[in-house]
Amino acid sequence: MKELRNNKVVLGLSGGVDSTTAALLLKEKGYEVIGLFLDVMGDGSSDIEAAAKAAEQLDIPFVHRDVSDIFEKVVISDFCREYSIGHTPNPCVVCNPNVKFKTIIDVADELGAYYIATGHYARIINRYDRYYVQQAASLRKDQSYMLYRLGQDILSRIIFPLGNFQDKEETRNLAKSHKLFSADKADSQEICFIEDGKKAYVDFIEDRGFHCEQGDFIYSDGSVIGKHKGLLYYTVGQRKGLGLNLGKSAFVTKIDPAGNTITLGSNKDLFKENVVSHSNFFVADSTERIPETVDNDCLLAKIRYGAGLSPCTLKAGDNGRVIATFDIAQRAATPGQSIVFYAKDSEEESAYVIGGGLIESDY
Numbered sequence: 001m002k003e004l005r006n007n008k009v010v011l012g013l014s015g016g017v018d019s020t021t022a023a024l025l026l027k028e029k030g031y032e033v034i035g036l037f038l039d040v041m042g043d044g045s046s047d048i049e050a051a052a053k054a055a056e057q058l059d060i061p062f063v064h065r066d067v068s069d070i071f072e073k074v075v076i077s078d079f080c081r082e083y084s085i086g087h088t089p090n091p092c093v094v095c096n097p098n099v100k101f102k103t104i105i106d107v108a109d110e111l112g113a114y115y116i117a118t119g120h121y122a123r124i125i126n127r128y129d130r131y132y133v134q135q136a137a138s139l140r141k142d143q144s145y146m147l148y149r150l151g152q153d154i155l156s157r158i159i160f161p162l163g164n165f166q167d168k169e170e171t172r173n174l175a176k177s178h179k180l181f182s183a184d185k186a187d188s189q190e191i192c193f194i195e196d197g198k199k200a201y202v203d204f205i206e207d208r209g210f211h212c213e214q215g216d217f218i219y220s221d222g223s224v225i226g227k228h229k230g231l232l233y234y235t236v237g238q239r240k241g242l243g244l245n246l247g248k249s250a251f252v253t254k255i256d257p258a259g260n261t262i263t264l265g266s267n268k269d270l271f272k273e274n275v276v277s278h279s280n281f282f283v284a285d286s287t288e289r290i291p292e293t294v295d296n297d298c299l300l301a302k303i304r305y306g307a308g309l310s311p312c313t314l315k316a317g318d319n320g321r322v323i324a325t326f327d328i329a330q331r332a333a334t335p336g337q338s339i340v341f342y343a344k345d346s347e348e349e350s351a352y353v354i355g356g357g358l359i360e361s362d363y
Contacts, residue, residue, distance in 0.1 A: 002112030009115040015050025018119030042068030086255030087336025123163035131155035148356035215260035237332030277357030
């Protein structure tokens with residue numbers, strides 16, 4: 001490993017407006033910026049061309065790494081396996097610590113750069129000699145939820161140039177003012193390796209050997225009320241696309257892979273005060289245990305990316321589980337999604353991520 005220089009930064013460069021503008025900001029602050037494109041599918045897609053064009057326009061060095069093998073083994077295999085057992089995974093949560101940021105750090109070490117950066121909307125703060133991801137100034141664009149599994153070795157070296165931007169328009173306007181070609185480029189799709197749409201998801205997963213079969217729809221009273229198309233087509237909280245005419249609204253409340261059944265119920269059945277998580281990760285010491293420094297009086301959590309923060313308390317369960325008890329019952333805590341825990345030191349300050357875990361089916 002080369003000696004690391006504090007004025008040198010490796011930035012994850014996709015060619016989109018966020019990462020391109022982040023590179024521009026770093027360069028304007030005097031950093032020696034190196035653009036790094038991560039090829040997750042190994043197909044030499046047009047995204048590489050866009051990233052290379054962005055680097056050329058910014059006049060920064062450009063490198064790329066084919067990470068398709070580890071992405072397939074770690075991210076895609078987990079995504080397919082989770083869906084096949086009725087869970088709804090978030091691949092970004094798996095990719096960020098195991099592929100994206102790990103590779104950026106490795107390349108930074110290789111090239112002698114101390115800092116790394118991305119175009120995420122988030123901020124870094126230091127509390128009690130530990131680094132944490134803090135919510136972005138724009139809560140609508142905030143991506144801190146996706147970053148809860150990053151450890152101190154990564155957090156201590158990250159710069160998020162867009163963290164204080166108020167909205168996406170501010171990013172686009174800055175890009176336009178510098179005539180960056182990415183200024184009007186559309187935002188990336190929800191899952192970077194699959195086209196949007198449920199059928200595309202199912203085809204992608206089945207192409208990798210995970211097949212689904214029809215099974216029973218069961219109502220909350222135990223009665224069988226119809227046949228479902230296969231577990232891959234459904235998620236907890238879903239109402240549309242059930243293919244049933246019950247004369248009333250019905251929602252997916254439970255998916256049972258062992259019995260290949262899907263339970264339906266009312267909207268009221270979706271609300272729970274307790275949410276249990278496994279595979280937990282706490283940022284302060286990179287362990288699954290709740291740190292002794294956690295103060296239940298200032299804790300908040302969210303059970304999906306688009307949700308708001310809600311007050312809760314945490315206690316340890318068995319086998320590394322964590323039980324979050326919310327002041328207000330949460331709707332559709334979905335197995336496979338992440339519950340992310342935040343602390344907030346005062347009303348004036350934004351909350352910061354202290355950890356999180358994967359939501360369990362039942363407990």
